[in-house]
Amino acid sequence: MQKSIKWARILVIAISILLLTTGTAFAAVIEMAVKDDKDNNYVFNYNELIDSYTRNVIGMKSVLYDDFSSKSVTSIATEERGHVDYQDVLNAYTLSVVQGKSFDVVKYIDSSSSKRVELKLGTRAVSVKDDKLVFTALNLSEGDIEAALKAVNDASSVSSMIRALTRNADAFQDGERFKKLHNFAQERVAGRMLARKSFKDADALAKAFKEELQSAEKTIIITYTEYGHTLKEIVGIQVGRNAQTDLYGGGWKSADSDLVRWHVDPNNFQGFMLPAARITASNVNVRSGPSTDYSIVGSRLQSGAGPFYVLNEGSDGNYAWYKILTGTRVGWVREDLLELTTRKGDAMFQFLKLSGNAGVSADEVNENILKGRGTLEGQAEAFIAGSEEYGINEIFLISLALHESGYANNRPSKLAKGYEVDDVDNKFPDKDKVTVYNMYGIGAFDSNPTEAGAQYAYNAGWFSPEEAIIGGARFASRNYIHHKTYQQDTLYKMRWNPASPGNHQYATDVGWATKQVPRIMNLYAQLETYILHFDIPKYK
Structure with missing residues (x-):
């Protein structure tokens, strides 16, 4: 045919x-x-x-x-x-x-x-x-053009700007180019258009639209890497490796297959619309299983809360129950206490390639990001030095340090503040004890994180915040980002290692990669020019 x-x-x-x-x-x-x-x-x-x-x-x-x-x-x-x-x-x-x-x-x-x-x-x-x-809409009236201009100028959020640009694509010379962009790139263009409005006429709008499209096409690169496993196989392997979560309440526990599947599936983080639920009643309990016989996890939810992602569906024989992810807890809610809807998946930055230098300003980082962050304060030059020496993104290093040190939540770890250990190797002849630093939690295994992380820092020679920052950059670069075998150059690859799932993984927390994303995005928001290269896995 x-x-x-x-x-x-x-x-x-x-x-x-x-x-x-x-x-x-x-x-x-x-x-x-x-x-x-x-x-x-x-x-x-x-x-x-x-x-x-x-x-x-x-x-x-x-x-x-x-x-x-x-x-x-x-x-x-x-x-x-x-x-x-x-x-x-x-x-x-x-x-x-x-x-x-x-x-x-x-x-x-x-x-x-x-x-x-x-x-x-x-x-x-x-x-x-x-x-x-070049694509030009035919037979548009002045009214059509004015309506398109008004829709763009009336947009008050990124999502409403995307709707205005998409629905009025016929009025824009480059509307088809916008439609073909990945969801993430559309968000970038829409955000920039939102910041530049209001536009005085259609010509001014068309000029700005073309400029932002060109910028997005040049600065946002999206590639896909195919792997020889199915998603089901990956989930089974990760569950078998005892993936952990703090979303059940009561500390760290083994994550079930639903929660692992949610975090492993790349389609949940690319801006697609996903199943979700919004609470419609007051004082709703979230339970550990699909019936009232199961225990309550977390605080009660109030009417209007959500939308929360839906991970699974179950039944108690009389009612359907939905397993939801609230952000701080995961559990089950009965069908008559919620309404089903959709929610856009996010956390695209976990697929950002982390090799190379982002070119940030040390003064800007110290003032806007590290000020008041304890032993990290004033350490921008150390992050930049580690980035340049070991070919690793300094924004990633800063984000990782803020997360692992606890300074992001103003609850610094003992390793970040400095932890005394015995000078067993007599590295400092005049001292019996020395203070070590470990900003990235390297070697801090779950069973005894402080002692294990301190021992690693002592052996590595991290006796100052600068040495811990630069030394940690070397560790992350050689062991993950530029590893000669695994090349784990995204947060997703560091956590899940799709090339060899279950092996050589940076963390056990199922949410480790997504937890880094907000800070990395916040740091990038302070930059004017940069190139974002995303590498998204595809499974069989």
């Missing part, structure tokens, strides 16, 4: 070229309309298309023809008749061939025998500028 469609496209072009070179007295073909596999409709100027087709034949770049040839022809237009159904023209041509008669395609189009059609609503004209496709 696809082969015959492509042959038919080439046939029409060949016939039309012949007509233009034989001096026909009839009006020439002026346009050709097509549609893509998603039923989006486009129209091409015939002369521009022939020019691009000629470039293709002689081996030159042919952007317009390449795009045209990937779509299906729907109609052909002449000056006199307008658009005529393509299948009707093809049927007439086929009949002429069968009957052994000559066929003049333009004469047939302009005759009353041809089947006239109107261009579909929302059809866009396709042209080329600077070797890039």
Whole structure:
């Protein structure tokens, strides 16, 4: 089928070229309309298309023809008749061939025998500028343009700006480019447009929109890496490695398969709409299982709370129950106490590649981020030095240190504040005890984190905050980011190691990667220029 469609496209072009070179007295073909596999409709100027087709034949770049040839022809237009159904023209041509008669395609189009059609609503004209496709909406009224301008200027949030830009794409020359962006990139463009509004007229809006699209296309790179495991296999392995969580209450406990699956599945963190629930009653208990026989976990939820992600569904025989993730707890709520809805998945930054230097200002980091953070205060130069020496993102290092040290929550760990240990190796002959620092919790195993982490720091020679920061950067770079075998250069890879699941993983907490995301995003929000490269895993 696809082969015959492509042959038919080439046939029409060949016939039309012949007509233009034989001096026909009839009006020439002026346009050709097509549609893509998603039923989006486009129209091409015939002369521009022939020019691009000629470039293709002689081996030159042919952007317009390449795009045209990937779509299906729907109609052909002449000056006199307008658009005529393509299948009707093809049927007439086929009949002429069968009957052994000559066929003049333009004469047939302009005759009353041809089947006239109107261009579909929302059809866009396709042209080329600077070797890039340009899409222009057709037949828009001044009212349409004014309505689009108003919708953008009235937007009050990123989500409402995305809706305004998407629903009014026909009014924007680059609307199709916006629709093709990944959800995360759309959010970036929408956020920037929100900061730049209000726009005085359509021209100012179009100019800003084009600039932000170009910026997003240049500074946001998204790649996908395929792995040889299924998601189910990954979950089974991670559950078997005793993945931990603090979401059940009462300290760290083994995470069940629902919670592991939620955190392992990359689709939950890319801006897609996911199943969720909103509480509709007062003083709702969250329970450890799908019935009132199970214990209560966490504080009661009030009407309107949520939406919370739904991880699973169960039943007590009379009611359906939904397992929800509230952010601080995970547990079950009965169906009559909630309403089902959707919520956008986030935490895309766990897929951010962490190799390289982000180029932040030391003064800005010290003033805006590290001020008042105990032993981390004033240490921006140490983070930058570690970044430059070991090829690791300093924003990641700062975020990791804030999280692991406890300074992010103003509850610093003993290792971050400085912990005294015996100088067993006589590294300081005049001292029996020395103070060590461990800003990243390296070697602080769950069974005895302080002693184990202190011993690691002593052996590594981390006797000052600077040495712990730079030494930790070396550890993270050599053991994860630039590891010669694993190359775990994203938070997700550090936590779950999709190339070799269950092995060489940085943490046991199922939420470790997502917990780093808000701080990293907050730090990036303070920068004006940067390149974000995301590497997202795909499972079989």
